[in-house]
Amino acid sequence: MELIVCVKQVPDPEAPPASFKVDTATNKVVPPPGVPPVISTFDETAVEAALRMKDAKGGKITVISLGNNLVRDVVKKPLAMGADQLILLEDPVYENSDSWSTAYALSMAIKKIGNFDIIFCGRQAADWDAGQVGLGIAEFLGIPSVTLAKKVESIDGKVRVERVVPDGFEVIESPTPCLITVTNELGEPRYAPLKGIMKAAKIQPIIWKPQDIGVDPSQIGASGRRTKLVKLFQPVKEGKCEIIEGENAADAAVKLAVRLREAKVL
Amino acid sequence: MADYKGVLVCGEAIEGKLAGITAEMLGGGRKLADKLGEGLAVVLLGSGVKALAQEAIAFGADKVYVVDDPVLKDYQTDAYIMAMENVVNQVAPRVLLLGQTSMGRDLAPRFAFRLKTAVSMDCTELDIDPQSKLLIQTRPVYGGNARAVFTTESLPQMATIRAKAMSPLQRDDSRKGDIVDVPSGVDASKIKAKFVQKVKEEVAGVKLEEAPAVVSGGRGMGGPDGFKQLEALARSLKGAVGATRPAIDNGWVPSSVQVGLTGKIVAPEVYIAIALSGSSQHMAGCSGSKTIIAINKDPEANIFREARFGIVADWKQALPAFTQKVQELLK
Ligand SMILES: Cc1cc2nc3c(=O)[nH]c(=O)nc-3n(C[C@H](O)[C@H](O)[C@H](O)COP(=O)(O)OP(=O)(O)OC[C@H]3O[C@@H](n4cnc5c(N)ncnc54)[C@H](O)[C@@H]3O)c2cc1C
Ligand SMILES: Nc1ncnc2c1ncn2[C@@H]1O[C@H](COP(=O)(O)O)[C@@H](O)[C@H]1O
Numbered sequence: 001m002e003l004i005v006c007v008k009q010v011p012d013p014e015a016p017p018a019s020f021k022v023d024t025a026t027n028k029v030v031p032p033p034g035v036p037p038v039i040s041t042f043d044e045t046a047v048e049a050a051l052r053m054k055d056a057k058g059g060k061i062t063v064i065s066l067g068n069n070l071v072r073d074v075v076k077k078p079l080a081m082g083a084d085q086l087i088l089l090e091d092p093v094y095e096n097s098d099s100w101s102t103a104y105a106l107s108m109a110i111k112k113i114g115n116f117d118i119i120f121c122g123r124q125a126a127d128w129d130a131g132q133v134g135l136g137i138a139e140f141l142g143i144p145s146v147t148l149a150k151k152v153e154s155i156d157g158k159v160r161v162e163r164v165v166p167d168g169f170e171v172i173e174s175p176t177p178c179l180i181t182v183t184n185e186l187g188e189p190r191y192a193p194l195k196g197i198m199k200a201a202k203i204q205p206i207i208w209k210p211q212d213i214g215v216d217p218s219q220i221g222a223s224g225r226r227t228k229l230v231k232l233f234q235p236v237k238e239g240k241c242e243i244i245e246g247e248n249a250a251d252a253a254v255k256l257a258v259r260l261r262e263a264k265v266l
Numbered sequence: 267m268a269d270y271k272g273v274l275v276c277g278e279a280i281e282g283k284l285a286g287i288t289a290e291m292l293g294g295g296r297k298l299a300d301k302l303g304e305g306l307a308v309v310l311l312g313s314g315v316k317a318l319a320q321e322a323i324a325f326g327a328d329k330v331y332v333v334d335d336p337v338l339k340d341y342q343t344d345a346y347i348m349a350m351e352n353v354v355n356q357v358a359p360r361v362l363l364l365g366q367t368s369m370g371r372d373l374a375p376r377f378a379f380r381l382k383t384a385v386s387m388d389c390t391e392l393d394i395d396p397q398s399k400l401l402i403q404t405r406p407v408y409g410g411n412a413r414a415v416f417t418t419e420s421l422p423q424m425a426t427i428r429a430k431a432m433s434p435l436q437r438d439d440s441r442k443g444d445i446v447d448v449p450s451g452v453d454a455s456k457i458k459a460k461f462v463q464k465v466k467e468e469v470a471g472v473k474l475e476e477a478p479a480v481v482s483g484g485r486g487m488g489g490p491d492g493f494k495q496l497e498a499l500a501r502s503l504k505g506a507v508g509a510t511r512p513a514i515d516n517g518w519v520p521s522s523v524q525v526g527l528t529g530k531i532v533a534p535e536v537y538i539a540i541a542l543s544g545s546s547q548h549m550a551g552c553s554g555s556k557t558i559i560a561i562n563k564d565p566e567a568n569i570f571r572e573a574r575f576g577i578v579a580d581w582k583q584a585l586p587a588f589t590q591k592v593q594e595l596l597k
Contacts, residue, residue: 013409017546017568020411029408099375100384128407128414129527130387132375139379144458145343147372150521160462165368166530167522168467170340174459183528184511185521226384230402231415239571241560249583256559256577257591265536265557265575266503266595 001059001154002116003050006106006133007043007078009070012036013126020234027232029127039077042122042182047078048189049152049182050120057154060084062113066105068095072205079200080192086205087113093210093221099128101224103136108213110141118159119179123148131181138179146172150185270421272304274359276350277322278369279310284318287365287429289325294392294432295363296326298401301394302360305329309353311346311450313339323443326435330443331357335450340461341369345452347377352451354381354422361401362422363392370426378424385424386416390431401425409527410546410553429475429531430554469522472506479505480534480552482525484542485512486562486581493519496540499589502596508532508552510542526551541581544569561585 011031019032031037039047050061063078066089079086089109097105110119121134131147138145150169151162159178163170164185192200210220218224244259246252260266273295278285292308299306307329308322319330333349350373354362364370366388378385390413391404401423403416418424474480481500483493493507500507508525509518525532527550537555541562542548549572552558560569560576561584570576577584 011408013547014545017411017544017571020408020546022412029412098384100379103379123528126409129409130375131371132378132385132387135372135375136379139376145372145376146459148368162465163368164521165464168465170464171462172459173462178459184515188515226420227386227416227418229414230417232407232412234412237571241570241573242575243565243570244575244577246577249577249579250587252577252579253561253584253588254591256561256575257588257595260536260559260575260592261595263557263575265559266592 001053001057001118003053003059003061004110004113004116004119005043005046005050005061005063005078005083006119006121006137007047007063007065007075008040008125009037009065009067009074010040010125010127012038013041022232022234024233027229029232037071037074039074040122040126042124042126042184044077044189045184045186046120046122046182047081047083049149049180049186051082051190053118053152053154054082062087064089064106064109066094066097066102068092075205076200076203077192079203080196081190082196086203088205088207089213090207091210096222096225097220098225098227099130099132099136100226101220103133103140104224105210105213105215105220106133107137107140108215109208110137112208112213117176119177121179121181123181123183134179134181141179143177143179144174145179145181146174147181149180149182152180152182270358270360272359273299273302273306273361273363274354274357274422275306275308275327276362276364276370277308277310277318278365278367279312279315279318284321284325285365285367287367287427288322289434290430290432291363291365291427292322292326293434294427296435298361298392298394302399304360307331307357307359309333309350311338311349319445323441324437324439326441328443330445331448332445333448333450335452337452337454338450340464342457342461343372343376343459344457346373347380348452348456349450350377351380353448356448359422362424364424364426366426366428374424374426381422383420383422383424384418385426387426388428389425390428392425406550408546410550430533467520467522469520472504474506474508474523474530475532477506477532478534479503479536479538480508480525480532480555481505481538481540482508482510482542482552483513483540484510486541487513487518490518492541492581495585495589499538499585499592502589502593503536505534505536510545510548539569539573540585542569543567544572561588
């Protein structure tokens, strides 16, 4: 099977909330010093979904990432996990892309790849939490999409997906080619073995510039945006926690219960 | 712009009733429509949904478009997009709102791309700019660490709305409105990804989203046994148990009890957060709680910046005494 995974490099979403800063003059997030970026959490899960498919059916996994200043060690992680090839759409023009311009450029690159069975995306990127790009790619390519997958199997030439819903899951069947977005319920992404890391070090990413994928320049990056970011800010926290002390943990716990009763919380 | 008018809410039904989020969107949508001096409509798609039209009017809609067709019985992306395209072409709303639900998450982005417009997902606040009449869309980003405000020029201006972010109006059954039937226009041969079946995995007891009290555990609970103790506390409070993602990823509790950005949104009277650090992504699902209480052994944990009351303690020592005292006080 020909499998494609779209992965995005993002600031580490697990960095402590206290280290998070916004530059309100430029409406941009200031990356915390010393915290390297990562592949967005659900995109690693998407890589895992593709690897499981490859384990079951064989084939090849192509990873695509769009951005600027992509850190090689970061975007190569899917290769170390077992993906076969990495295409980078890397250019300053992609700074300040939105969901529309990102999905457009990625779909043009996928058109250039040509033949594929399944595209995997994360359910949402851990920076803007939009959850749009995958569906946008599917719409640009005119292929069916299934979101929030926790299990993806290929049966009789069809893709069978378990889609997470609040009270269980739905089973959806789609013909190929199709696009699937995955959620963490799929399971933990595998570790990159040392052998994989060494293999990945040897693979050169393929770099496609905007002109290589035939994009309309007015539709990519900031010029292609459909949304205008008016303001980015950090909500103010009141942070007035009343810490109840006690002689020991059990005593503090009892006093907490009494205090809650007194404050009519209980 | 002249041709696009009013606010249209894409409604949802749950087990034969209007979904809570739909009533919330009608409440929020009513304010927007009044600011615009235009109408508020709702579209109900499904099979046997006509019965809900009156309820939607009672919650604030001026007009209800009913697309009642067996082909829409279960949510399927392709079918719902075709039906929505049909409705939106007819109604031409200035603002189109959907819920940030499993349907809205799937339908809204793809539909926005189809219409060559944009959507802001998971908004918590909407307003109308008095000068430009543009929809001002505020949504949490970076896992809840920041808020972003967006506007879009293309029409319709679309947004999905986070659960419990807006308040429904008081139900008023004397309200009057129009009910219009619209054919679905769905060509079944164009439905590519097909719904096969639904498998329910419901947890027993009080429903998490509706519980007056939620007791949530995190990674620090260390395993499923800890969650048994949380259940005892939850039961005493007539509440439900929730969890952070690591507890789910480790298989200690089912995924249906995850609270947060990618889990359930809860807003109980009391939220007790135990052995969880209070990550922004988790708080996104519970920051609307009336009172947050924290038990954590790390005095620096972020949860103490979010909670109103707390103790710095190992839950293993604190919880039994706390549960016992609570039971005693509530007797
Ligand atoms: C895009 C995205 C979406 C996400 N969505 C969600 C979501 O919906 N919900 C969610 O929960 N997470 C979500 N996450 C994950 C989130 O970022 C955090 O990793 C997660 O919430 C941390 O869970 P935790 O607090 O249980 O674990 P940790 O952060 O590891 O915290 C454990 C806490 O337990 C305390 N502790 C340990 N032992 C004890 C003890 N014996 N007694 C008392 N305290 C103890 C520690 O001091 C620590 O504060 C998401 C992440 C991303 C990137
Ligand atoms: N710049 C990008 N490069 C590659 N894939 C991306 C990019 N942006 C988004 N995606 C994919 O689309 C998914 C949803 O992203 P978003 O709509 O931004 O939340 C991500 O999980 C990725 O799989």
